[in-house]
Amino acid sequence: MVSPILELKNINKSFGHVQANKNINLIINQGTIHGIIGENGAGKSTLMSIVYGLYQADSGSIRVSGKEVKLKSPRDSIESGIGMVHQHFMLVENFTVLENIILGFEGELVFGHKLKKAKEDLKNLCDTYKLNIDLDSVISDLSVGFRQRVEILKSLYRGAEIFILDEPTGVLTPQEVDELFKILRSLKEEGKTIVLITHKLNEIMDLTSEVSVMRQGEVVGHTKTSDTNKEKLAEMMVGRSVLLRLNKEDAKLGDVVFKVENLTVKDDLDVTRVKNVSFEIRSGEILGLAGVTGNGQTELLEALSGIRKVESGNIYLNDEKVSDKENLLDPRKLKEKGLAHVPEDRQRMGLVTDFKAYENLIFGYHDQEPYSKSSILRDSDIITYSKKVMEEYDVRPRSPQLITSNFSGGNQQKIILSRELNESPKILLVGQPTRGVDIGAIEFIHQRLIDMRDKGAAILLVSVELDEVLSLSDRILVMFDGNIVGERINKDVTDRELGLLMAGVA
Amino acid sequence: MVTAVDKSKVPWWVSNLIVPLVNLTLALLVSALFIFIAGENPFQAVKLIIYGSFGYLDGFAYTLYYTTNFVFTGLAFAVAFHCRLFNIGGEGQAYIGGLGVFLVAINVSFLPVPIVWLLAIAGAVVFGAAWAFIPAYLQAKRGSHVVITTIMFNFIASSLMVFLLVDVIRDMKQMGPHTVALPKEIWFPTFKEFAALFGIKIRYSPLNISFLLAIAASFFVWFLVWKTKWGYEMRAVGHNTQAAIYAGISPYKNIIIAMCISGGLAGLLGINEILGVHHKIVAGFPAGYGFTGIAVALMGRNHPIGIFPAAFLFGILYQGGSEVTFDMPNITRYMFVAVQGVIILFSGALENLFRPQIESFFVNRLNRKVSV
Structure with missing residues (x-):
């Protein structure tokens, strides 16, 4: 009873x-x-x-x-x-x-x-x-x-x-x-x-x-x-019906546009977090990087996006070496070369939450035309542009003047995505794109990433959500303790198998 | 838990007008209590303050002269604060800025007067900025906290100036620790001379055209912080350094820029004091304006539109306060330092004491109006 x-x-x-x-x-x-x-x-x-x-x-x-x-x-x-x-x-x-x-x-x-x-x-x-x-x-x-x-x-x-x-x-x-x-x-x-x-x-x-x-x-x-x-x-x-499976066609692979060679990266405490990692991404491909939080994904992503120093190894963008031990191309130069980055932690890194929405929508692109001219920000152009992208990405509420911290997590993420995807990057680094985002927005964000892929972008997706990696990626790497411990084609892998790799067992 | 108010629903005038006014009112009530305890009539004191600062033309001019100084130091603090740097070295930067004014002006006094003025302003900015640069560099490169270094640099500036005024640049024909006077031709025109042009005769007051410079500086700060990419980057570094790095904005560069601009603005105090008032360097001329500037900036919410009225309010207190001390034997100069302290306490440290209540009150009221 x-x-x-x-x-x-x-x-x-x-x-x-x-x-x-x-x-x-x-x-x-x-x-x-x-x-x-x-x-x-x-x-x-x-x-x-x-x-x-x-x-x-x-x-x-x-x-x-x-x-x-x-x-x-x-x-x-x-x-x-x-x-x-x-x-x-x-x-x-x-x-x-x-x-x-x-x-x-x-x-x-x-x-x-x-x-x-x-x-x-x-x-x-x-x-x-x-x-x-x-x-x-x-x-x-x-x-x-x-x-x-x-x-x-x-x-x-x-x-x-x-x-x-x-x-x-x-x-x-x-x-x-x-x-x-x-x-x-x-x-x-x-x-x-x-x-x-x-x-x-x-x-x-x-x-x-x-x-x-x-x-x-x-x-x-x-x-x-x-x-x-x-x-x-x-x-x-x-409160409405949701697509749980994504409509996704097979990837049409292009040339290798991004290559990492024997990369080693240390964290702030001087602990080696990424150990001799190599991989490449082709255009039109989503490469998923699975792993439990804290196995070096964060440091890897930061090194690739020009924020963290490279200890050894090389990073190539379109066959051109952009970073190694001596040189680290800063994030702005990487952007000019067509690399966009959606950081893992949006509030710590992706946004200035005290800024107004329109200020965040140009963050990192603020010194480019038409947003600024001879170092003076062109407010009216920025706001016109902001209204446009907020419409396109369905950011709610659609008020560019609102302080960013007043937007919900999902809408903050859309602000970052619209900013980073808008320039049609050739290479896109995405960290935890749907962390803390509600189901409706997840669907939207996933669809956008697939669209980017189909337009020929090379995408590196770092996520601790195994479901997300499985539903989006064409190819999957598993990271454990700073090493890449496995590479699988998405079609012939089970979550069981990936789970074992993530735990460092297999 | 404090009741959270949805900030997006709070009208701007509530947080930027009502809240400061309530805080100010409370501060004045507490001050009135002080005066009452000291055995004087608070209403009488308020009357005297208003008379002293507005009641006659040269009194009002004094008020504006004080305002000028507070605008410079308030703006100085605000610029650094937008990069989340607590520059409490305005005092020292103003002192060294004054040295710049004097050295430039005395050495180029043969040039046409407007050019001398421009060069002197440049001297004030460069010397003030240079004095702020060292703490800025230490903060950016070494992580030495600017609060510590700037306050130490106030003492260094003070000692350095005493040394210079006693042993190096002192007017050797005089006993006091001050320099020779600058040639009369390059002094800033005073309010008194302006008034005389219109046939109005008033007594001397230190108000001079530096007041216009303060207005220009306010406009400059507004434009810099909100309309240029430099201001944008400074604010980004201030609000979220990690995000700034992610966006390719250098915190190192922006800390130095923000501190140097801040120091330069503080240095402008030297223009008012030396070109406008003393016409020479007098020991200790910054007289605490640098510190009061912190309160002015906090009260003005680090925005020129707020700093100007806040500076004016402190101008009223300075000028009206001295009127009160003349007429009320029980009220000393220190009493007004205490009143300032109370204002700083209520509008700075206790700024958020009533904010949540006031904001939620207005939010609820306005919502009700909408739903009816």
Whole structure:
């Protein structure tokens, strides 16, 4: 018999006049894995932060196991049996697993037999749920997947019955995802309840028994997972039908226009992050670079775009050497030669978020005609141009005078793309083009990239989203620990195989 | 959590007019309390301030003379701030700028007067910029923070000038630490002389045509920062250095340019003081204008349109304040330093104290109007 363990009634929450949650009613049954899916900014995280006591709702009530509770702080929630695994882990890097778990609850635990007892309890928990964690290892030595388990163990130890996981797979390799799912299933078997927040449809279909869909702060749908499918869910999320598969013809390969030879790059801390990497891209081809975050893709992209120094090796553009150890062609000169770059982190690098939209639309091209003449910016021409491209790329709202930080993530990304694609580059370096972008915009961005390819551009696509690499690329390289560990033609590869390469196993 | 207001919905006049006015009002209320505690009538004090700064022509001229100085140092701070550099060395840059004015003017005084003026202005800019260049270079190349280096350079400038004024360029026929006077022909025409042209007789005041230069400088800064690619690049570096590098904009170059322009503007203070008022270098002539300029810029939100009224307000306080100290024995000069401090506190440090409330109040009201 299913009984509700967590009930939310008429929850409202607004920030200023932005209503993040509108009249939310949600019932989560004990012993289920309940998915909450929605685009970025749909209000999922806000809702869960309310449940975890980080925010207080403006109105509405919360009941846990039938009893009404007031959750004023995370401590209240922990006492009500609610645990949360955040997107960004809340662990002290230089503490051991044990120290992290008892942190905040240490009391008299630090010495003596109580600590021993605590350790024993934890070991039992680890065994029951097959967490396989060494309690004495230091967090900074653990991989991301293990850190996540520590978070789960922490909640378990504090007596959580309900586990909230916020986008838990964003940082994991496919194998780690499998492991995580096993753990979540065993939690469920022991009668725990799991709330899984995600924007990935596959995970919902794989794991959950019930799913609620959120859109613009409201719960717009609630079904049993077995009664629905991906297309239906996507439609509910976006509010219209979405193409999940891309219309893509085979690539028409041209000449090699971009070549990297034995490239080695170091990061700011002088650690070698890219090790002796070579590859080439032909015009009319999308080369996908897959890999888990932090395996050298960022540094590679920065070196290729003229931002980061090359330690050794050569970079050729149309058979002309542009960068090596001695010389690094700066980004502006590379632009003149037809290389455009959509950086991985749009807010840190791609945009000046305090600038007005029109100022960002010419960023990096601001000293070229017609945007400026004899060093004086030509505002009226820039704004006319901005209106045009904002129309073309469907940037909303269409106000060139608006400060960029007021645009949503997807629209900020469109601002960058329109700027970088507008000059019809011959070579396009793209990093995480759809990170934090909603489904509707993803579709648009992918289509644009395919169009660029069909027009003859050579595209290097760096992405941690395996789905994205698989659906866009013609050829795929896998990067692990600074090396290229595999090259595959997209047609004859499975995500399983790529996953193993990404984890450095194969 | 602070209630977040959707900034795009806040009308410009709320954040740029209402908020500063509320802050200023609060500062004046607190100042009134000071005056009350000191045993004087605050309303009387306000009356005196207004009379002192507006009530008679040469008083008003004094107000504008102070305004001139604050405009220069305020603009100086603002230009560097757009590149996110906290140039608190305006004082030293103005001092050295004054040295430039004097050295140029005394050596080329045989040339036609307008040319002497132009060269003297160039001298002020070059010397001020040079004094800012060293901290700028250290910041750009070595990462030494400009806040530290510019404040140290204020002390160096001060000591250097004392050394020069005592041992090198002192007027040897006099006892005081100042130079010989510049020839009378190249002095800047004063307001008094202008008024005399129209048959109006007024008493002496230090206001001179440097005031026009301040207006020109304001226009120049506006054009530079918002209308040229240099300003665009400086702002890009200031707001997001990483992004600037990505776009091929050199932070190194722009830090140096921004600081040198800033130093040059501070140096213009030397024009007002030396060509316009003292006609020689007097020890300590920057008299704190460089520091007050920081407050002026912050209050004016680093925009010439804001800096000008802010400078004018401080001009009123300086001039009106001295009127008050004449007439109210319980109020000393230091009292007005405190009043300035309160204004700086409310419009600088506590700038965001009421901003969210005021903004959300107006946003809600306006939205209601739209939805009705």
